[in-house]
Amino acid sequence: MKSNNATGIELPRPVPAPLPGVGQKPGGRPLSLGLRIARFLAVARMVIVIYAGYKSLQLWGKLSGRGSRKNFYQAQDRRAARRVRDTAVRQEGLLIKACQFAGSRGDILPPEIVEILSELHDRVPPRDFTVIKPWLESQLGRSVEECFETLEPLPVAAASLAQVHRGTLRSGETVAVKIQYPDIDRIIAADLANIGFFIRLLARIERSFDFRVLLEELHRYLPLELDFVNEAANARRFAENFADDDRVVFPTPIPELSCRTVLTMNYIEGIKISRVEQLQDAGINKHEVAELLVDTYLRQILSHGFFHGDPHPGNLLVQPGPVLVILDLGLAKEFTPESRDGLVELTAAIIGRDAASIGRAFRKLGFETRDRNDDTFHTLAELFLGQALADGRAYADLAMIERISDELLRALRANPIVKASSELLLVLRVMGLLSGIGKQLDSQVDPLQAMMPFIFSVEQHDAAG
Numbered sequence: 001m002k003s004n005n006a007t008g009i010e011l012p013r014p015v016p017a018p019l020p021g022v023g024q025k026p027g028g029r030p031l032s033l034g035l036r037i038a039r040f041l042a043v044a045r046m047v048i049v050i051y052a053g054y055k056s057l058q059l060w061g062k063l064s065g066r067g068s069r070k071n072f073y074q075a076q077d078r079r080a081a082r083r084v085r086d087t088a089v090r091q092e093g094l095l096i097k098a099c100q101f102a103g104s105r106g107d108i109l110p111p112e113i114v115e116i117l118s119e120l121h122d123r124v125p126p127r128d129f130t131v132i133k134p135w136l137e138s139q140l141g142r143s144v145e146e147c148f149e150t151l152e153p154l155p156v157a158a159a160s161l162a163q164v165h166r167g168t169l170r171s172g173e174t175v176a177v178k179i180q181y182p183d184i185d186r187i188i189a190a191d192l193a194n195i196g197f198f199i200r201l202l203a204r205i206e207r208s209f210d211f212r213v214l215l216e217e218l219h220r221y222l223p224l225e226l227d228f229v230n231e232a233a234n235a236r237r238f239a240e241n242f243a244d245d246d247r248v249v250f251p252t253p254i255p256e257l258s259c260r261t262v263l264t265m266n267y268i269e270g271i272k273i274s275r276v277e278q279l280q281d282a283g284i285n286k287h288e289v290a291e292l293l294v295d296t297y298l299r300q301i302l303s304h305g306f307f308h309g310d311p312h313p314g315n316l317l318v319q320p321g322p323v324l325v326i327l328d329l330g331l332a333k334e335f336t337p338e339s340r341d342g343l344v345e346l347t348a349a350i351i352g353r354d355a356a357s358i359g360r361a362f363r364k365l366g367f368e369t370r371d372r373n374d375d376t377f378h379t380l381a382e383l384f385l386g387q388a389l390a391d392g393r394a395y396a397d398l399a400m401i402e403r404i405s406d407e408l409l410r411a412l413r414a415n416p417i418v419k420a421s422s423e424l425l426l427v428l429r430v431m432g433l434l435s436g437i438g439k440q441l442d443s444q445v446d447p448l449q450a451m452m453p454f455i456f457s458v459e460q461h462d463a464a465g
Helices: 033-064 070-091 094-102 111-121 129-140 184-205 212-225 228-241 276-281 286-304 337-351 355-364 375-391 398-414 422-440 447-464
Strands: 162-168 174-180 262-266 306-308 316-319 323-326 332-334 417-419
Touching: 033 070, 033 184, 070 094, 070 111, 094 111, 094 184, 129 162, 129 174, 129 262, 184 212, 228 262, 228 286, 228 306, 228 332, 276 286, 286 306, 286 323, 286 337, 286 422, 286 447, 306 422, 337 355, 337 375, 337 422, 337 447, 355 375
Parallel strands: none
Antiparallel strands: 162 174, 174 262, 306 332, 316 323
16 A cells, blocks of 8 residues: 655765865855854853852752652743753754654653643744745745745744645645755854864853864765755655565655655555544554554564664654654665664663673774773663563653753763764764654564564574675
């Protein structure tokens, strides 16, 4: 029943264009210094207000003896989340992407924060069609009327980088037209410049807080998400990888109506994966959805060696069956055989609780710590996989996550990671997002049981080779 296989029209596999300020400038000149400063001050104001709110609550608690009351912190969590959400909506860019990530982490963040920030998965305020239409026409080189039979002015979804409009072709096919915001590349570049300044400054004055490796990852991955030709190529490849599995569906790009900033695809209906009540009303078993989700991403990571790097709830829809629909495929990563083997080795080491092998596997994958010892690796392994294996659940216990997070922070201060594998960092991000969704679905998946067939398959393949 798959309707999303390749159309037969091939787009070239792209080399993602760099962000403005780094090379090409597809959206025009970089933002002015004044606008960059304004964006920086807006974020600084948000951080100061939120920090002051929590600190005043702590101080009041010490003086009154009532600081541990849960409802006080729940109220502050809601205030903080609303301020972050509102600042992100005004500023757009990287802040919205950060909110989308946080809004998926029901496994480690309070429900008050998750509820508010998850609004930005697919409810970002859109740009007006009077702005979007001329931009769309300039990018496709034709009028909207020449390209589409109809195109609805009101978008069906709006996210951090683009918004999606439903339309129809002259053939009658319903399509989704994903249109990148006209100036989003410049906004992202300005945010990266601001963030980069403080990360580098912090690394100079405080050796225990060196996050330059994360900055490098942002510079590596954001251009991929801003290149819709890259996303179209990813969609075709995912469809080919899952051609034998009708339980997983990807959108089909329409090349003649797509370019770097516009992506036209077949329109696919579905229920957002985090809307558990709607899934139940549609007769869809949430536990089966959780099982399918885990299996799909394990296949991508451990079998195909090519995986989707942004599985937040706004990008995952469910149809009866259940059938999993995966959208927004700009961020994807291909493993080299060596990287995949290294990941399998690391997973086996974590399963076996072998400290020496965990450190060896991290180093084989390209990780290095400042002091060359493995303590940070052990804590990192425990946070992202070890605790889930110990519990036999696909998502984490909040108290355990808080304890391990504290341990990781101390480990990173004592011995920060100075070099990291881009592949594994993205895998860890994916696992974190899946863990948050798993909690929302009350997943019953045993991670060890789910992973073992893939690990054995890779090991047997390597032995035969």
